Amino acid sequence: MHLVPEERAHRRTIDEHTVCEAIEGIGDTARIAEWSSRFALLGEPGRLALLLAVHHGGPIAVTDLAIATGISDTAVSQMLRLLRASGTVTPHKDGRIVRYRLSDARTAALLDSLGAAAQG
Known part of the structure; x- marks a missing residue:
């Protein structure tokens, strides 16, 4: 679980590979904030x-x-x-x-x- 942040590493996973893919898909938090703002304009x-x-x-x-x-x-x-x-x-x-x-x-x-x- 190489992509799981340290503060969440103690939690039990069902599928470690899927968790890492999900984290990779989420990406950078700044990018999330940028897209969230863009969607708010369209909302x-x-x-x-x-x-x-x-x-x-x-x-x-x-x-x-x-x-x-x-x-x-x-x-x-x-x-x-x-x-x-x-x-x-x-x-x-x-x-x-x-x-x-x-x-x-x-x-x-x-x-x-x-x-x-x-x-x-």
Whole structure:
């Protein structure tokens, strides 16, 4: 049981090999925290709809996002602030208009797989 942390090594296992594979699959705790944060962003239906709209329609302006999602401009702006802070979307100025695009490749891959699952 080479991967079991010392503080858990005294516990009796059923299958030591399976325990080590499970620990290896869990990986680094920092990575777990990063993915947990990413899933939290996707866990609210409005944000998920917004991210899907940005991913498939971006670069896209706040007003257009509000129309596409059925969410008010104010709520879209608030959600975008959170998504900008997390590094998930980035704003780009186009004259007086600010357009948003998805900037996180891992989130894009998740959104792509969500779309593939819905179609299949």
